[in-house]
Amino acid sequence: MEMAYKKKQMQKIFIYAVLVLCAIVVIYPFFYMVMNSFKTGPEIQHNPTALPQGLSFAGYTGMFDTLNVPLLFFNTTLVAGILTLLNTFISAMVAYGIVKTDVPGKKILFRIILASMMIPGILLTIPTYMMMYSWDWINTYRVLIFPGSVSAYNIFLVIQFMKQVDDAYLEAARIDGAGEWDIFCKIVLPMCKPVLATVFILAFMGAWNDLFGPLLYIRDKSLWTLQLGLYRFNTSTPGTYLEQIYAAMTFITIPVVIVFLFLQKNFIKAFTGIGLK
Amino acid sequence: MKHRKLSQRQKWGIFFISPWVIFFLVFQIYPFLLAFKNSFLDINILQPEKARFVGFWNWIQAAADPLFWKSMFNICYNQAIYIVLSFIIGLTFALLLKEVLSKGGIFRTIYFLPVITSITVAMIVFKYISSPTGPIQALMLQWGMIKEPVFWASTKWLPMPVIAVFNSWKWFGVYMLIFLGGLVSINQQLYEAADIDGAGWLNKFFRITIPLLKPQIVFVLTMNIINGLQMFTEVLMTFDLYGGRYNSALTPVLYMYAKAFDKMEMGDASALGLLLGLIIYTLTMVQMKLLNRGTEEV
Numbered sequence: 001m002e003m004a005y006k007k008k009q010m011q012k013i014f015i016y017a018v019l020v021l022c023a024i025v026v027i028y029p030f031f032y033m034v035m036n037s038f039k040t041g042p043e044i045q046h047n048p049t050a051l052p053q054g055l056s057f058a059g060y061t062g063m064f065d066t067l068n069v070p071l072l073f074f075n076t077t078l079v080a081g082i083l084t085l086l087n088t089f090i091s092a093m094v095a096y097g098i099v100k101t102d103v104p105g106k107k108i109l110f111r112i113i114l115a116s117m118m119i120p121g122i123l124l125t126i127p128t129y130m131m132m133y134s135w136d137w138i139n140t141y142r143v144l145i146f147p148g149s150v151s152a153y154n155i156f157l158v159i160q161f162m163k164q165v166d167d168a169y170l171e172a173a174r175i176d177g178a179g180e181w182d183i184f185c186k187i188v189l190p191m192c193k194p195v196l197a198t199v200f201i202l203a204f205m206g207a208w209n210d211l212f213g214p215l216l217y218i219r220d221k222s223l224w225t226l227q228l229g230l231y232r233f234n235t236s237t238p239g240t241y242l243e244q245i246y247a248a249m250t251f252i253t254i255p256v257v258i259v260f261l262f263l264q265k266n267f268i269k270a271f272t273g274i275g276l277k
Numbered sequence: 278m279k280h281r282k283l284s285q286r287q288k289w290g291i292f293f294i295s296p297w298v299i300f301f302l303v304f305q306i307y308p309f310l311l312a313f314k315n316s317f318l319d320i321n322i323l324q325p326e327k328a329r330f331v332g333f334w335n336w337i338q339a340a341a342d343p344l345f346w347k348s349m350f351n352i353c354y355n356q357a358i359y360i361v362l363s364f365i366i367g368l369t370f371a372l373l374l375k376e377v378l379s380k381g382g383i384f385r386t387i388y389f390l391p392v393i394t395s396i397t398v399a400m401i402v403f404k405y406i407s408s409p410t411g412p413i414q415a416l417m418l419q420w421g422m423i424k425e426p427v428f429w430a431s432t433k434w435l436p437m438p439v440i441a442v443f444n445s446w447k448w449f450g451v452y453m454l455i456f457l458g459g460l461v462s463i464n465q466q467l468y469e470a471a472d473i474d475g476a477g478w479l480n481k482f483f484r485i486t487i488p489l490l491k492p493q494i495v496f497v498l499t500m501n502i503i504n505g506l507q508m509f510t511e512v513l514m515t516f517d518l519y520g521g522r523y524n525s526a527l528t529p530v531l532y533m534y535a536k537a538f539d540k541m542e543m544g545d546a547s548a549l550g551l552l553l554g555l556i557i558y559t560l561t562m563v564q565m566k567l568l569n570r571g572t573e574e575v
Contacts, residue, residue, distance in 0.1 A: 015376050022370070023387045026446065029402045030390060032412070048405065049412040094297040103290025104283075113297070116305060118499075118561060122507045122530050123554030126537050126546045127311035128304065133322055150300040180289040209395035211510050216538075227397050231514070234401055249398045260393045264386060271454040 033253075037246035044242045059247030066244055067229050068221075069251070076225040079144045080207035086149040087203040088196055094150075095158035096184050100170060110159070117152045129216055139220040144213050148206065154199040161195035162188065197266035201259060208256055226252045315547040322543050335548035344519075345549060348527040349556070351437055351520070355528075356505045358441035364497070366445055367452025372486075374453065375460045389450040396447070400514040403443050404430075430515055436526040440511055452497055459493035460486070495568045499561055506557050509534065529553045 036044050037059050039052045063069060097103050098110055128147065137143040165188060173183045189196070214228035224232070230248050233241075260267060283291075316335050320328040339345055370388065374381040391399060407413050409426030417423045429435040463486070471481050487494075509530040512520060518535040520527025529549070537546035 012377070015373050019370075019373060019377070019381070019384045023384055026388055026391060028412075029399070029406055029446075030394075032406060033398075033402045048410060049415065090296045090300075093293050097290050097293025101290030101293055102284065102286045103294055104287055106290070109294060112301070116301065118503065118558070119305065119309075120503055120507055120554045120557045122509075122533070123312065123550050124305065124308040125530075126533070126543060126550050127308035127315060129537070130315070130322060130325075130543060131308060131311065134325070147304055150297055150304075155297065180286070180293075184293070205393055209393075209397070211395070211397050227395055230401075231397055234514075245401065249401060253394055253398055256393050256395075257390070260389070261386070268385065268389070268454055271451055271458065 030253075033246055034250050037243065037250045039243060039246075041241065041243045044246070056243070059243035059245075060251070062241065063244040063247045063251070066241060067233055067248065069229075069248075071222065072224055072226045072229045075141075075223060076208060076227070079141060079225060080204055082141075083145045083148050083207045084200055084203040086145065087151060087154060088200045090150050091154040091158045091199050092189060092192060092196060093184070094155045095162050096188055098155075098159055099162040100165075100167070100184075100188065101180065113152050113155055117156070125216070132217060138217055139223055140217075141223065143217045144207075144210075144225070148203075148210075148213070151203065154202060157199055158192065158195050161192055165191050194266055194269070197263050198269050201263045201267045204259060205256060312547045312551055315544050316551055318544045320544045321541055323541070328544075331544070335544045336552070338545060339548040339552050344524060344527065344532060345529065345552075347524055348520070348529045348532045351524075351526065352506055352508060352528050355437040355441050355508070356501070358438050359444050359505065360498070360501055362441060362445040363449050363452055363501075366449040367497075368456050370449065370453040371456035371460055374457055378461070385454070388453060391447045392450040394447075396510040397514060399447055400443070400511055403446075404515055407439065407443075430526075431522045433523045433525050436512075436516070436521065440508075440515075440526070444508075444511065455493050455497055456490060459490045463489045491568075495565070498564060498568065502560050502564060503557060506553070506560075 032049075035052060036048065038055050038057070039047075040056045040058055043053065043056075094113075098106050098113075103109065132138055132143050169187055169191075170183055173187055178186075209227065210225075211227045211231055214225045215231065218224060218228060226248075230245075230252060233248065234245055317330060317332060318328045319331045319334075374384060377384075405411055407429065409428055414423065414426050418426070427435070429439050467485050467489075468481060471485060476484070507530050508528045512526045512528050512531050513534075515521075516526045518531065518539050520531060530553070533546050533549045533553070536542050536549060
C-alpha cells in the first residue's frame, strides 16, 4: 500500500511539473507582449527578449497620438455591445420558440438550424458584400452588427439548456393568466442565466476580436474598430513605433481577458458539453 | 385543402422563431443564391448593371487556375500538420488535467488565454517571437537545432508548418476542454473493471478512452475541416494578398479575397467561394460517413 501511495504521489508531482512547464510556454507570448509594451522603441529593437531596463510609458502615450484610441474603443464597444445583446436575446427567443411553444414544424426547424452550422461562412462572403454594397450599408455600424446578430451554435446551446426547464412552471404561470411574452421574460430568461452568460461571452469574444468584418466593410476612418486600427497601424509602418504596437495590443487584449476571467465558468461550459446528448 | 386555424400558442411560436427565419433567409439563403447567380456572370461591383452572362466560364477558370490549386495544396499541407498537432496536444492535456481535476482550474484558465486573444494580436506577437532575432530562434540556435537564423516567412516550404504550430498554440485549449468534458463523463467503473482484468495503460487507452470519446472526436474533426479550410486572418497578417514569395502561404480564402477586392472580379471570386464551399461540404460528409461507420444513427 505504502509503495502504491508513493508511486501515486510521484505521478502527481510529475503531472504538475509538466503542467507548469507548459503553462510557461503558453503564457510566454503574453508576457513578451506586456513586457515590450513598457520598453522604449530602440530598446525593443536591440533587446527584444530582455527585461525592460526601466518602466517606459512612451508606447501607451504615443499610441493615443497615432491612433484615435478613444474613438476606436467607442466604436468597438458599441458594435460588440449591441451585437452581443442582440445575439444573446435572439438565441433565447428562438430557443424558447423551438422548445416551449407549439411552433409548427419544430423538428424540421431544429434540423435546419443544426445543418446551417455546417455552411462554410466563406461561401457567403462575396455575395453578402455585394448585398451590403447595394443596400448602401458599407461604412455603417449596422453592417458590423446585423450579420453577426444570429448564430446557430448559440441557439443550439440555449436549446439544450432550455430542455431542462420544467414545463410545470410555465403551465402554472399560464393558469395565472400570464402571456407567453411575460413567461419568456420573467420566468424562462432568469432560469437560463448560466447558458445566456455562455452565449454572451462567445458572442462578445467573436465581435471584439473580429477583423474580417471591419476589413471588408469599413473604409471610413471614423468607423474603424480596434482590431482594424491595429491591423492598419501595423501594416502601414512596419518596424517603427514598435512600443506603440505592443502597447496597443496589450490594451486591446485586456477587456476580453477581464470578461473571460469573470465569466470563465460559463465560457468553459460552452465547450465541455459537446457530444453529450 | 383543409384550412387549419393556428392556435394562439402556435402564433406565439412563429413570433419567437421569426428572428432566426428572417436572418436565415436574408443572410444565408439569399446570399447563397446570389453567389450561384454571380458565378455565371462577368460582374464588377462598381458597375453591376454591366454584368454579362458567361455561362460556366468562371467555374472553368477557377477549376483550371493553378493558383487556386496551389492554395488548396497549401491549406491541406497546413491542416495535415495542424490537425495531428492540436489533436495530440489537446488530448494529452485533457488526460493530464483529468488527473488533477479539482486543482486544475488555474491551468485551464492559462491554457485558454490564447483562445480568447484576437488572431490579429496573437499573430503580430508570434511574428516577432519567431523572427530571426526573436527568442525562439535564439533558443534553437543555442540548442543547435538550427545553424543560422531562418527567415521562414520568405521560404518555399516553411510558412504553412510554422502557422500550423502557431494555430496549435492558439486553439489547443478548445480541444482540451472538449476532450476533458468527454473524459469526465466516462464511467470510472470501466477502468476499474479493466484494472481487475489486468489491462495495461495502452490497452485501456485504445479500448476504453478512445472509443468512448468518439462523439467529441467526431465533433472536433468536423469543425476543424469547416473552420480550418477557411483560414484567412493568420496569412493576411504575415503575407501579402497572394501569400508572399512563391505563394507559399496563399490560402483559398485569401485568394478569393484577392480576386474580389484586388482584381475586382466578383464572378470569379463567387465561383471560387462556391467551389471551396463544395469541397468543404464534400469532405465533411465523407468524414462523417467514415467516422460514423459501424455506429448507429442517434
